[in-house]
Amino acid sequence: MKSILIVDDELSTRQSLKMIFKEDYRIFSADSAKQALEIIKVQSINLVILDVFMDEMDGMSLLRLLHRDYPHMRIIMVTGARSLKTAGEALQAGADDYIVKPFSVEEMRMVVDQVIKSPAAINKARLLSGGGGWDCDYKEIVGNSFALKRILDQIEYIKNTKTSVLITGDTGTGKELIARDIHLRSIRNGGPFIPVHCASLPESLMESELFGHEKGAFTGAYRMKQGCFELADEGSIFLDEIAELSLLTQSKLLRVLQEGEFIRVGGTEKIRVDVRVITATNQNLKEMLGRKKFREDLYYRINVVHFHLPPLRERSEDIPYLIDHFFLSIKKELNLPVEEINPEAITIMQKYLWPGNIRELKNVLERVLVLHGFEKDILPSHLPLELLESPSFISLRRNDMNEEYSLQESVNNFERELIETALERTEGNQTQAARLLNTTRRILRYRVEKLKL
């Protein structure tokens, strides 16, 4: 069981956090930085939830200290003030994420879950603000790639139909955005759009989530509850992560799709609905058919029209449009003075492979703008290390081979150029430049002296 240390000088916050997490984690709590440090010395702590403002040593100083001495420890900062400056400072000082009071239980759970599960990339934060803050949620679909334009065209063709649509693509490629667009541009846009995350519920609850239940259908069913299919009547239902459904639920879903009617769990009355079904997955369903993990008849039902969203690296034409779009929206939303992203920084972003696709691009821009949006330009050195470290940055060019130079001279020239570029990108910061070049600062300094840079 992983362990969480809660550091907050308010007893009520400590208690409520403890209530939220005590089932799933070992919980320790401290009312001061001093007490926190004592606990950390003797206990192995995976995650610290840390209040920004406390008496004596403030949370920010403790954060810096922990980040320096316990780099593997994950840290979430909590603050009472909705202040971008504090958010920026906390992230810069090494916090993994940030949450604003008052937070909901759900929000807190989500942040903790993500921080604990994400690979230990220090300072890879996803910004989140407490209730009604600036969780940028831009609904516009942006891009100029052939793949995207084709999908947008096809959505136009099917807008008057009830055709089922299957959307595939890796995480963060925009599946949900496209699903909403299909609904919004269709003749049923006056009706509801109901998203269901098929991975989020255990099998026993999934059926009642989809089809509802009658009062007393099972222990805990105190009231009749309508399912998502009923709620989506005259609109669209979006079954996200459809590959996660168990074979049993798949067969129940198939029946509903074939017959257009269903019965609530524990009920007898047949209910008829008029619903367009949109499904999405990042799994390879075809391959799952082969392994008998997904029903073939269901596959053909949901896959009448198929849209595939390629990963961002395969449609890099979209990147400048997306950068522009997110830059302007975030700048406006946060009222930032920053004027532009410098061309070299754009080039670096365009070359990066974006494993997290558009979601990652958006998160990177949010974070860069929170940290540097008060400066005039966004420079390459403002970008997160994972972008600067990407292999495309260090590429040997053909014209580095030149018969005028001996091998050693060519190597020296290449090395000089690499080091100079790295130093330029990090504005002369040798520690950062060394990381960029995947070497130590000592070796870098030795090379700089040897090459008389």
Ligand SMILES: Nc1ncnc2c1ncn2[C@@H]1O[C@H](COP(=O)(O)OP(=O)(O)OP(=O)(O)O)[C@@H](O)[C@H]1O
């Ligand atoms: N073409 C686009 N233009 C503007 N924003 C986009 C575009 N595609 C995706 N986004 C944004 O990127 C983020 C991720 O998109 P979305 O949630 O639709 O991805 P997804 O494919 O459903 O991801 P997952 O599989 O992880 O659920 C969202 O904030 C969405 O608004």
Ligand SMILES: [Mg+2]
């Ligand atoms: Mg999604």
